[in-house]
Amino acid sequence: MKKTLFILSLLFIINGIATACTYKTPNTKDNIKNNSKESKITADKIIKQIQKDEPVYYKDAVISGDLDFTAIKAENDESIGEYRSYINSSITFINCSFEGKLIASRKDTDNKANHYVTFSKNLTFINSEFKAEVNFSESNIIGIVNFAGSTFDEITSFEGAVFFSKSTFFSESNFKKELKFQRTVFEGNAEFLKCTFEGITSFQSAVLKGNAQFGATKFEQYADFTNIIVNGAVYFNYAEFFKQAIFDNGTFFGRFEFIQSIFHYIAEFKNNTFYGKTKFTQANFGGKTFFDNSVFYNGKPNTEDIITTKDTDFTLENTIYIESQKLENFK
Amino acid sequence: MKHLKNLFLLLLLSFFITLTACKEEDQQKIDDTLKNLGWFGDENNATIPNDINLGTGTVPASVNLLPKFPPIGNQGQYGTCVAWSTGYNFRTYLNAMKNNLSTSALNSTSNQFSPIDLFWSVPSSLKGADCNGTSFEAALDILVSRGVTTLATAPYTGLGDCSSQPPSSWTLDAGNYKISNYRDINIDKNVIKGYLADNRPVIIGARLGNNFMGWNSSSVLTTDGTTYNGQHANHAMILAGYDNNQGPHGAFRVVNSWGTTWGDQGYIWVDCDFFCSTFCFAAFVGADDNNNILPDTTVTGYDLVGWEMVDRDNANSGDPLDRQCLYNVNNIGSDEILASKKWSILYLYYNAYDANDYGILIYDYYTNEYGSLGDDGDLSTVETDSSKFLGSAGNWYNYLNIPGGSSVFEIWAQNQNPPATGTRFQYSYSMPSSVNGDYYLVLIADGFDVIPETDETNNYVYYCQSNGDPLHIDNGIIQGGYKSLMTNMSTVKNTSHPNTYSTKEITKLLMHEKQTGGLQKKVLNFKSQQKNNIKTFSNK
Numbered sequence: 096m097k098k099t100l101f102i103l104s105l106l107f108i109i110n111g112i113a114t115a116c117t118y119k120t121p122n123t124k125d126n127i128k129n130n131s132k133e134s135k136i137t138a139d140k141i142i143k144q145i146q147k148d149e150p151v152y153y154k155d156a157v158i159s160g161d162l163d164f165t166a167i168k169a170e171n172d173e174s175i176g177e178y179r180s181y182i183n184s185s186i187t188f189i190n191c192s193f194e195g196k197l198i199a200s201r202k203d204t205d206n207k208a209n210h211y212v213t214f215s216k217n218l219t220f221i222n223s224e225f226k227a228e229v230n231f232s233e234s235n236i237i238g239i240v241n242f243a244g245s246t247f248d249e250i251t252s253f254e255g256a257v258f259f260s261k262s263t264f265f266s267e268s269n270f271k272k273e274l275k276f277q278r279t280v281f282e283g284n285a286e287f288l289k290c291t292f293e294g295i296t297s298f299q300s301a302v303l304k305g306n307a308q309f310g311a312t313k314f315e316q317y318a319d320f321t322n323i324i325v326n327g328a329v330y331f332n333y334a335e336f337f338k339q340a341i342f343d344n345g346t347f348f349g350r351f352e353f354i355q356s357i358f359h360y361i362a363e364f365k366n367n368t369f370y371g372k373t374k375f376t377q378a379n380f381g382g383k384t385f386f387d388n389s390v391f392y393n394g395k396p397n398t399e400d401i402i403t404t405k406d407t408d409f410t411l412e413n414t415i416y417i418e419s420q421k422l423e424n425f426k
Numbered sequence: 427m428k429h430l431k432n433l434f435l436l437l438l439l440s441f442f443i444t445l446t447a448c449k450e451e452d453q454q455k456i457d458d459t460l461k462n463l464g465w466f467g468d469e470n471n472a473t474i475p476n477d478i479n480l481g482t483g484t485v486p487a488s489v490n491l492l493p494k495f496p497p498i499g500n501q502g503q504y505g506t507c508v509a510w511s512t513g514y515n516f517r518t519y520l521n522a523m524k525n526n527l528s529t530s531a532l533n534s535t536s537n538q539f540s541p542i543d544l545f546w547s548v549p550s551s552l553k554g555a556d557c558n559g560t561s562f563e564a565a566l567d568i569l570v571s572r573g574v575t576t577l578a579t580a581p582y583t584g585l586g587d588c589s590s591q592p593p594s595s596w597t598l599d600a601g602n603y604k605i606s607n608y609r610d611i612n613i614d615k616n617v618i619k620g621y622l623a624d625n626r627p628v629i630i631g632a633r634l635g636n637n638f639m640g641w642n643s644s645s646v647l648t649t650d651g652t653t654y655n656g657q658h659a660n661h662a663m664i665l666a667g668y669d670n671n672q673g674p675h676g677a678f679r680v681v682n683s684w685g686t687t688w689g690d691q692g693y694i695w696v697d698c699d700f701f702c703s704t705f706c707f708a709a710f711v712g713a714d715d716n717n718n719i720l721p722d723t724t725v726t727g728y729d730l731v732g733w734e735m736v737d738r739d740n741a742n743s744g745d746p747l748d749r750q751c752l753y754n755v756n757n758i759g760s761d762e763i764l765a766s767k768k769w770s771i772l773y774l775y776y777n778a779y780d781a782n783d784y785g786i787l788i789y790d791y792y793t794n795e796y797g798s799l800g801d802d803g804d805l806s807t808v809e810t811d812s813s814k815f816l817g818s819a820g821n822w823y824n825y826l827n828i829p830g831g832s833s834v835f836e837i838w839a840q841n842q843n844p845p846a847t848g849t850r851f852q853y854s855y856s857m858p859s860s861v862n863g864d865y866y867l868v869l870i871a872d873g874f875d876v877i878p879e880t881d882e883t884n885n886y887v888y889y890c891q892s893n894g895d896p897l898h899i900d901n902g903i904i905q906g907g908y909k910s911l912m913t914n915m916s917t918v919k920n921t922s923h924p925n926t927y928s929t930k931e932i933t934k935l936l937m938h939e940k941q942t943g944g945l946q947k948k949v950l951n952f953k954s955q956q957k958n959n960i961k962t963f964s965n966k
Contacts, residue, residue, distance in 0.1 A: 254649060255649075255651055275649070277648060277649030278637065278649050278650075278651055295674040295675075297648055297649070297674065299637075299645075299647075299648050299649050300637050300649055316674070317673070317674040319645075319646075319648060319673070319674060321643065321645040321646075322637070322643065322645065341645065343643055343644075343645045344642070344643040344645055365644075366642075366643055
């Protein structure tokens with residue numbers, strides 16, 4: 096009995112300490128309101144908040160100066176010449192405008208060291224505008240990522256970044272210049288619904304472990320999806336490609352849908368492995384379209400009512416369709 | 427209980443020791459992996475001459491040099507990629523161009539050059555143990571000084587640990603296949619395209635990540651993870667073309683040496699922007715005897731010779747930048763060289779490792795444009811167009827015809843009133859204080875190669891160290907106590923300096939710069955340093 100009482104008391108004390116500790120870093124509405132009242136914020140002020148591990152929350156604000164997350168001191172080098180800063184604050188901006196660069200990745204001027212950032216909590220920039228370059232190359236983001244409804248005026252890079260949350264949101268964003276998602280790893284779903292990609296866009300060698308939602312998107316320049324792996328479903332329904340759409344060398348484990356998509360120019364689907372059902376129903380092919388050396392494990396793609404033009408030319412050299420009956424034979 | 431505690435501490439200690447040992451072992455494995463592909467990745471570019479950039483201007487939308495390349499090679503598990511890129515691919519290409527070999531001829535090992543011969547020839551001190559790599563400088567130096575034999579003579583088998591020396595029969599044959607030079611070039615997509623458009627493949631050192639290593643596609647590589655040690659490896663390859671319509675920014679055609687099952691049947695397209703920003707860390711071009719040589723025109727009765735030259739401190743000035751150059755030039759040909767030919771004697775400096783860093787100090791111009799026969803003087807007193815002043819430290823005109831068998835000083839002296847005595851000109855000049863580094867100073871008779879001569883090689887007189895090494899200059903002041911030095915070296919390219927700039931490369935640079943206005947721009951930059959320099963005569 097005495098022993099039980101002792102354990103209960105100990106648990107009570109531990110719980111009390113834990114509660115007290117939690118209370119030290121509040122993220123209350125009062126804080127949020129105070130921050131929101133400021134319309135023009137300097138990037139330096141935000142960095143100071145992060146240095147103190149305070150939550151960052153701004154709404155309807157203009158952020159001046161370069162917001163350099165690599166300014167947070169890295170504890171030590173994680174590899175030779177590689178430094179990584181850890182940000183423990185939650186980062187939230189709503190309806191904000193960033194006048195300077197967003198820097199979460201940089202090389203030293205002598206190219207001898209690289210600096211990267213890990214965001215331990217959420218990284219949210221809803222309906223925001225980025226007037227200068229945005230660079231999150233090689234960033235790790237543990238919390239939720241939300242850039243929905245944002246506009247990126249200059250070159251934007253998430254090259255080699257890892258998004259750990261179950262969903263990553265870029266829906267209805269507008270990327271006006273070159274966009275890099277090469278080698279990016281999405282541990283959950285990637286949401287790019289209704290995005291406009293005005294510059295060259297590359298997802299080469301990206302790994303998407305959930306669904307890839309690119310419905311109703313517009314790609315105005317070269318779109319590179321070569322070498323990607325998608326574990327979930329891929330949706331490009333109603334998407335429109337104005338220049339080359341390159342989907343070569345990919346591995347797609349789930350559904351692969353381009354229903355009513357429009358390809359104005361060359362579309363390449365070469366050397367792919369499609370394990371799920373593929374649909375190009377009512378898609379519009381305006382140029383040469385290649386499916387060479389691709390393997391469809393779930394039968395021929397649905398190509399009902401596709402639209403072609405005089406320039407449409409399908410190439411299907413060494414394309415292999417394995418019907419479900421044949422799969423049965425493997426058992 | 428105490429025993430248990432001790433046991434626990436012992437286990438903890440042994441775990442820690444094992445962990446530490448594993449870490450060291452892992453690092454060693456990483457280092458081995460890095461070298462295993464074969465390029466050390468740490469070129470000493472400071473002593474490799476930069477190529478003289480002649481700016482080829484516009485280039486076509488695509489270039490494909492593959493028809494003059496051998497089939498894709500396979501280095502196997504050995505770290506011999508440098509020998510494959512420079513020996514097998516590059517040397518074979520040069521030979522194929524020289525002899526216009528067909529694709530079928532290039533399938534023959536007698537027309538392919540041997541990576542084993544080249545790799546074995548690299549001194550042990552310059553390569554890793556067990557065939558674990560080398561540098562471009564080491565391999566290319568071998569190609570310049572020794573050459574490489576063919577695969578028919580030296581098949582790529584039985585490499586052992588690569589510590590063997592090539593047999594003398596291989597070395598004897600290799601002497602037939604030297605290259606004349608190799609040059610460091612800027613990693614800039616327009617520069618590289620210019621070389622490829624000029625039919626010059628580009629040898630490259632790259633940093634590879636997993637994306638490249640596992641590539642199996644004809645798509646364009648635009649990204650790779652090379653950030654972490656252990657994640658990347660240094661590798662030598664060669665560029666055989668480009669296509670502006672491949673990928674989002676155009677792409678370079680890279681030739682690898684991993685057999686045909688890798689990449690796009692052994693090749694890969696690499697995005698031009700990615701190539702220059704992230705992928706490539708070293709780039710070189712080279713030439714055999716057929717390149718970088720001024721075409722000799724028909725044999726004539728003209729032959730100018732840089733006769734002698736002394737460069738010394740100017741005793742009349744306390745400024746260490748002020749110097750004097752004493753020189754003469756002879757026409758040892760049979761025919762008179764008329765002033766109407768508009769030829770010139772130049773005295774210039776150029777950086778021993780980057781000749782794009784050069785400047786003309788003295789411009790001694792023989793012309794009929796000013797005054798009458800026998801006149802001479804400071805060019806600025808008769809010429810208002812400052813773009814014609816090519817010497818930063820002095821410009822002189824001479825209305826003189828130089829008969830065969832006469833020297834320019836002799837004819838000049840005869841035309842003075844009263845006739846001058848002495849044996850050579852003495853020109854006071856000032857070295858620009860912006861000159862810093864290792865330089866050669868050279869007097870060139872017929873600097874812009876206007877006169878078609880019987881022998882073009884005797885136009886040069888170098889001012890350098892007695893062993894042919896360049897002079898070290900700090901802020902325009904020549905270091906090492908060379909107060910006065912007379913030299914008659916007509917070239918500094920010799921067995922001690924096999925890869926230094928040839929005289930023909932320097933002349934080619936000057937002609938190009940004169941044509942494109944680069945010379946005039948340089949002079950204008952130095953104009954603020956110009957002093958009143960006087961050409962007189964000297965019998966010393």
